Amino acid sequence: MRKIRVLVAKVGLDGHDRGAKVIARAFRDAGMEVVYTGIRQTPEQVVAAAIQEDVDVVGLSSLSGAHEHLFPRVAKLVKKQMGDKVLIVGGGIIPEEDIPALKEAGITAVFGPGTSLKEIIDFIKANVDVGQAD
Amino acid sequence: MLEQLLREFYQGSKLAAARIITMVENDTPAGREILRKLYPKGGRAYIVGMTGPAGSGKSTLTNSLVKLMRQQNYRVGVVAVDPTSPFTGGALLGDRVRMGDLALDPGVFIRSMGTRGDLGGLSWAARDALTVLDAFGCDYLIAETVGTGQSQVDVATVADTVIMVTVPGLGDDIQAAKAGIMEIGNIFVVNKADRGDADQVVRFLQATLELGSRDAGWQPPVIKTIAWQGTGVEEVLKAILAHRRFLEQAGLLAGLRQARMKEEVMRRVERMILDRLNNGIQTGAVLSRVYARELDPWTAAEKMLQSMLCSKQE
DSSP: OOOOEEEEEEBSSOOOOHHHHHHHHHHHHTTOEEEEOOSSBOHHHHHHHHHHHTOSEEEEEEOSSOHHHHHHHHHHHHHHHHOSOSEEEEEESOOGGGHHHHHHTTOOEEEOTTOOHHHHHHHHHHHOOOOSOO | OHHHHHHHHHTTOHHHHHHHHHHHHTTOHHHHHHHHHHGGGOSOSEEEEEEOSTTSSHHHHHHHHHHHHHHTTOOEEEEEEEOBOTTTSOEEEOGGGGGGGGTTOTTEEEEEEEOTTOOSSSOHHHHHHHHHHHHTTOSEEEEEOSOOOSSOOGGGGTOSEEEEEEOTTSOOHHHHHOSSGGGTOSEEEEOSTTSSOHHHHHHHHHHHHTTOOSSTTOOOOEEEOBTTTTBTHHHHHHHHHHHHHHHHHTTOHHHHHHHHHHHHHHHHHHHHHHHHHHHHSOOHHHHHHHHTTSSOHHHHHHHHHHHHHHSOOO
16 A cells, blocks of 8 residues: 655744644654654745645644634645645644634644544544555 | 656656656556656766765755755755654654755755665665656755665765765764775765864864775865854865766766666666565465474575576566
8 A cells, every 4th residue: 555645844933843743753653654844834835845745645733823824825725736635634722613714724624632643643544545556 | 647747747847746756656557657768868967965874964964055056056856765664664754854945946856755664775766766856857966865874875876976974973983994884975074063073073084084985086075064054065065066077077977877777777686586586486385494494594595596486477
């Protein structure tokens, strides 16, 4: 089976990367190839990296409250430049009431505090489109 | 569908290049077909290998170096390899963290790869990815290895110029004189030169390099850098260009590349034999005789090889 390639990124002026690193490590242990791009990335940088790395999943982390602006921007650029096949998920400190709008914008799932790593990994494995053997 | 992808690739689509690298990396039939088409278009890019211990600053140096190359309008491709877990098959590819400055540059393409079982410091796919980026029109390619120890010297079978990055505090002049990775550098960089006794490391390296190096007529320079600041990186680029000029003027580059191509073919022969061995022949019966200590490993290996050579491939 083709390996799942995931980009884990922190967008915006938010240096709280502990969660993103825990997630990246968990994806690694789940057998995925995880490209970690570090903190303070612009949506444009994230999407440029996602393209060059040809990832199947983009995982965004935000704890700064700017998710309403940054996540939809990434989703829009990913869909425009890479098509609909790429799965986009988010996590961090995201109020319940913001989730419907994020989903509307193309973030397939949002994982808040307390979500188990297994739940996130299972969701990705169930929803990712790694395509044919090409 | 392949034609469409190739058309986009030749028009300069990074997404097309990225998808082709994925196909090549997964070693699909389509990937092999594309390599057949792209290989004749390659051979134009100059390949720089970047190797050295984990944490020595290879990615940071690459970031600074690519920025300088871009000032001279070169198109640059980077293939950065990090280790794949032998236990889970997963990998944390973190080289991009140091290269955020380059993500949006239209003249730069960066691809991270896992070793996927290859123990030589690169990966199978890294070689093929370089072929793809060569055909993509890059002027310079940088192949960054995993953090290397003493004997992961595969980068020398890929690169025209090998940069060996080290840092202060890793050992004395005996370490510098050891065989293996210390022999493959055409340029030596002592990074993090603001830490520890960098001058002593330079002296250790120079002392051993003065006793002779791989290319007769080329004295590998030892350059101090502080990569995150860009200090000394200009000198590294100058040294790359000087080494290239040396290889070209001495008429060595073509021969060097041919030797590498031969190596590339022979490795594939080896791998195909191994694949056939692993898939084709019955190892079980022979192995159980080894488990019972009736056969020694050498005799068992000979038996397996015999039965493979006698069997026809489907």
